[in-house]
Amino acid sequence: MKLMRLALAAPLVLAIVACGQSVEQRAGPGIPQLPPPVSTEGDFGSNLQAALIAAKNGDTIVLPEGTFTLTDPLSLDVGGVTVRGAGQDKTILDFTNQAGAGEGLLVTSDDVTLMDFAVRNTKGDGIKSKGADRITYRYLTVEWTGEPKETNGAYGVYPVESRDVLVENVTVRGASDAGIYVGQSSNIVVRNSIVEFNVAGIEIENSTGADVYGNIARNNTGGILVFDLPDLPVGDGNSTRIFNNQILANNTRNFAPEGNIVASVPSGTGVIIMANRNVHIYGNTFDNNRSAQVLISAYSLPFTDASYNPLPREIVVRGNTYGAGGNDPQGMLAPLAQAIGGALPPIVWDGVTSWPGAAPQDVNLVIGEAPEIGFLNFGVGAYPLDPAALRPSPERPVASAPPAEPAAIVLPQLK
Template identity: 75%
Template sequence: MKFSHAAFAVPLILWLAACGETPAAVDSAAPAGPVPLSAEGDFGATLQGALIAAQPGDTILMPAGTFALSDSLSLDVDGVTLRGAGQGETILDFAQQSGAGEGLLVTSDDVTLVDFAVRDTKGDGIKSKGADRITYRYLTVEWSGEPDETNGAYGVYPVESKDVLIENVTVRGASDAGIYVGQSSNIIVRNSIAEFNVAGIEIENSTGADVYGNVARNNTGGILVFDLPNLPVMGGSATRIYANEIVANNTRNFAPAGNIVAGVPSGTGVIIMANRNVHVFDNTFASNRSAHVLINAYSLPFTDENYNPLPRDIVLRANRYTGGGDDAQGMLAPLAAAMGGQLPPIVWDGVTQWPGSELADVNLTIAEAEEVGFLNLGLGAYPLELSRLQPSPVRPASAAPAEPAAIILPQDKP
């Protein structure tokens, strides 16, 4: 006897419903995920078209492959995710870029950039401006060949933003800073690698930053926390630098002349300049040839009446130091020569005032083990004159400020 398939299907569905089960065929109707963009033809034009046409909530999926792009990319739609097939799988190659701009510029909020690489841009690698709640995750930005001043200035470059997350990012070869966050607030930089840049990681004119779990190696300077005058946002404060590996940052300084980081001495681990309430703890420092930690005032003339060039309320505690200090470079070379050729792990310029100001208490707390060397150069004020040095190994009296609270970001969810 031949059974009817339709007649059989009806009682089967009723039986499954009675048992509280759903036929497997229902699952096949679930919506599919995003379809990767086509790798055929002009991929740069295809990708830019998708970025323009995107709607909030969209995911743009890039296929695996190395794609030569001649023009910069831009995104100005909120709530978009741009995803590749992996840091080593989807590579946007800008070696033939026609202009001098960044590889990708983001000017919208709630954007996630994940799982791709950007290579050999003429300008910055990936820049975001005014982009709140932006996430950079599992990205690589690099410049091929030896470090060169013609490389782009910044690898990943969020600026003028709130709630910035940078994690599992690798940057190599930037002629200014590999990972840079400027004029922003509420920031996390974690579990990333910065190597062979002038500055590995830089937090500038920003408030509330946690920098942890990173590797800063083979840069000119490992991790920098600066505050500069004459910018729309000033008064940087409340940065925690902890649980990082800051090792062998001895690459020559290849920044273009006139750049602020062109003055960073090769061989510095952490530099804190003109910033407030910076806590450096539980880091591993090794083989930074000039000094592991340099604390200094802004040394150039300025006219901004609202600017304070002194570092203040700085805390160093429970860090580990190995080697280094035996081949000081740049402005530290003559100072080291005057000290007998060797600098200790921690060096402070001893500047406590600037022209027209009163003496200030910078409140520097050195809560390290007694065997960790410290040097106060006793400079007093800039300009630097070796004849005015009053070096002292005595740690200054201080009252350690409260450690800033941990940064919590709305987009940083388990």
């Protein structure tokens, strides 16, 4: 038994060492000499903000090792800048005493790289970038310490309205909305990251072209969400691949503030696809998600956006591995599950094919799992929900034309 424990521990130790290695260890041949770190004399937050204001395209701002208490948010609006700490467990920007409710760091410029530091206990979002093309988040930690609570900031890592987004080797804990959220953006890679104890682990919303892979989503309310919502400047979210992720024990209570869209996410859901198009879910490992491993759903609230389609369309679920789950459905799934005996199979579809004022549509779902992997169509038909009209069925839908898998995302900052 002792040998087995050592064998299991060795990969974990190696992973911890790799994540915690210093900037110097990762810097390879061809990396220029780094400038001196931001001074810790006087008010470090003021010194850092002054460096961000004075930065020029091509500069690297180096953060020293240590834990630094900041009371004011930071901002960067200069393109082509790298902000680099000594390691995500060595440089910690602590906003516990932050004044106001803003984010920790806001980036509004292109070609920015953020790496090797941590942001802790912001009153608002952890790190946000808006309109920042070719943004890179790498080897970062964003967390809210203590028990999950609705007063935590909404988003940990939050790129929005951007193109060519890379989020890799990032850890987020405790966000009251989503740990890693990418919204109204295109050409996105989220990989090799850990999200835990958030309401949503990873959320791709109203975005086009996203690869989400190699991540660990555990102990969130919902593991990975792909949504499309009405009445936003960018709509028709489509073409996302969710593959080779570990989606485990996402059974944390939902602690989102009332009124947030994710406040309706049932605790215990692995992946949720809502009103999005051309989403492929494959090669993932699901285990111990108590409500459902994969939930495919229409947008259920009234809307006035004439261009909005609330149905999930061209969804492919294939080649995943499923452990235990579905044995204790929560939230809106609880009464529906009770109507069929109390438990849910790994893959659940609400069965909605139309909405008020629209004709029924072919949603073209492909459930490509082995026959023994359970599937349930609740047979809702249309919202608003009429429990008396439910027609639950284990029969898998027949796809009219299996949708082609989106091409792999290629980012210019990785060339």
